[in-house]
Structure formats: C-alpha cells, structure tokens
Amino acid sequence: MCAALGLADRAAFARGHAGSQQEQQACSRDASRLCRKDLGNDGAVQACLQAHRGRLSSSCRKVFESHGM
Secondary structure: OHHHHHHHHHHHHHOOOOOOHHHHHHHHHHHHHHOHHHOOOHHHHHHHHHHOHHHOOHHHHHHHHHOOO
16 A cells, blocks of 8 residues: 555656645755746646756755655
8 A cells, every 4th residue: 555655646746746845845945946937837847857857956856766756
C-alpha cells in the first residue's frame, strides 16, 4: 500500500500539482528567482524548475529527487 501511495504522489507531482506546504517552501525562492513569469501556474513553475535543475537549491533539488524526477 505504501508503495502505491508513493507512486500516486509521484504521478500527481509529475502532472504539475503544487506539492505539500513543505515542498513549496523548499522551492519558493528558486521559483521566484528562476521562474517569476510562471508564478501562479503550478505546472509551468514545476516545468521551469525542472528546466533549471542544475541551478536549484539543494532543498528544492531534494523535493524533485524525492518524487523520482
């Protein structure tokens, strides 16, 4: 059951859902710095952050890694 929940979380995150409050906090500075034009569009911000993966803070990078991305 836990594995299924993990896969469901990853799928939701991959579809551009905002993530938990802690995940949002971990990436908020990166989103403001790198993806300002996309703020307000969760899917676009996520895609932007992925595109700038090499420039992400370690805390934001860990969020993406925790979702297998």
